[in-house]
Amino acid sequence: MNWTDERVERLKKLWAEGLSASQIAAQLGGVSRNAVIGKVHRLNLPGRAKAGGATTATRAPKRPAASTPRPASNFNSARISPARAVARPQGSAMLKEEMDIDAIEEVRFRPSANVVVPISRRLGLTELTERTCKWPVGDPLTDDFHFCGCESPDTSPYCTYHQRMAYQPVNERRKAANRVA
Template structure:
């Protein structure tokens, strides 16, 4: 009944698993891959926690950490002149079946422009490749518009 008679708590981190964790981590494997390799009872979060407690994150090779990956060259963005509006092709904004996705089937980098009434059957999202933000080029032209009035016009309207 006393503390002396009780067995110490079981741990999933045996010396063999810790040794294997160290070698896999230093090879550059991901935490998810290591958790699968180590087997039952070891989650991705458990791997990351143990790596942190062992101080292994500093031992990881830089190439595995992703710090030396080549970055795409920065492109200069140009803005259209003030007052200029790009022509929007509204016909393609609701194009019938091209790329239509549901909320459950939409993927990363696919346009999330809603098509139809969300409360009605047949509601979907555009699904075309994203060009800017969360929308394809046609829907981005509708969603992201510049200010139509200048600050001075708004101040005059407000009577300031």
């Protein structure tokens, strides 16, 4: 099916009247609903007229979130965008509502006082055995990359210290994720 000038004009007229793509396809004949939708997009036609003559609301362009400088201290900051109008669908209408959101939520980092970090044996990949810790340290693309190499229990690939880092209970992970979010 070719889009002749008169078919395109009829499409534009029917679209402006508020007919659905399926109804337009049925009136034009020999064209599918998807073909009508594709042609409407290629023609950059505005939103259809609703019953009452108002056109549908077009989406507002996305604004970049206002960035705030990070504090140069011991704090981790979770970025949250400032107050803005949010449009959300409800029924057949879009509701706009104003939401107040804190700009920055401050999270204090407290290192544990009773943690003993084992001294790494700095083993290479070929030096690892079944009884050595296989925790990677550093960037694998650098010459300084190595594995922990401390003694590990029978059932784990990691030493006791790295086991605590690798295998955190589910509840602690959820608490940590909720603090950040």
